[in-house]
Amino acid sequence: MNCCTHCGHPTTAQIPPGDDKLRQVCSACGNIHYENPKTICGALVIWQDQVLLCRRAIEPRYGYWTLPAGYMELNETMQQGAERETFEEAQAYIDTEQLYCLYDIPHIGQIYAIFKAKLQHGRFGAGTETLESRLFHKDDIPWEQLAFQSVRQTLHHYFADREQEHYPLHLETLYPTVNE
Numbered sequence: 231m232n233c234c235t236h237c238g239h240p241t242t243a244q245i246p247p248g249d250d251k252l253r254q255v256c257s258a259c260g261n262i263h264y265e266n267p268k269t270i271c272g273a274l275v276i277w278q279d280q281v282l283l284c285r286r287a288i289e290p291r292y293g294y295w296t297l298p299a300g301y302m303e304l305n306e307t308m309q310q311g312a313e314r315e316t317f318e319e320a321q322a323y324i325d326t327e328q329l330y331c332l333y334d335i336p337h338i339g340q341i342y343a344i345f346k347a348k349l350q351h352g353r354f355g356a357g358t359e360t361l362e363s364r365l366f367h368k369d370d371i372p373w374e375q376l377a378f379q380s381v382r383q384t385l386h387h388y389f390a391d392r393e394q395e396h397y398p399l400h401l402e403t404l405y406p407t408v409n410e
């Protein structure tokens with residue numbers, strides 16, 4: 231059961247006047263609970279010719295490798311979010327270079343903003359949500375143990391773009407896959 235965030239009374243699914251989508255509407259105070267996609271900020275962190283990946287210490291996809299990334303907080307920019315998450319998950323400071331991949335993932339209501347960044351001083355660690363962090367050469371990427379399609383896609387783009395030494399922004403929509 232859903233409850234109103236304002237008054238605590240039960241909500242019901244209705245299409246409000248002038249709207250065309252089902253919303254949870256409070257039966258007592260009429261408050262409409264809009265749900266919108268969440269933004270996830272992360273970083274593709276490079277050191278020399280290696281990329282930094284973190285092995286997840288949390289569900290979903292416990293034990294799988296991911297880019298440092300997480301939900302954007304209020305009062306921060308996407309870039310600040312990416313840098314904060316990189317520090318929280320990989321204990322790494324980075325020099326952010328550019329917005330690199332922007333993924334719409336409509337079936338789970340998420341937007342992924344991945345920045346390309348350089349690792350500072352080659353130093354990193356493992357935060358509380360990370361089992362271990364590691365730098366990977368292209369040939370060592372654990373493709374079968376990547377946590378998310380967004381991670382796979384970003385790494386594919388990076389290694390392809392690196393051949394051309396040109397890193398355009400990739401704006402794409404990701405659709406459901408068998409694994410996720």
Ligand SMILES: [Zn+2]
Pocket residue numbers: 234235236237238239256257258259260261
């Ligand atoms: Zn209410």
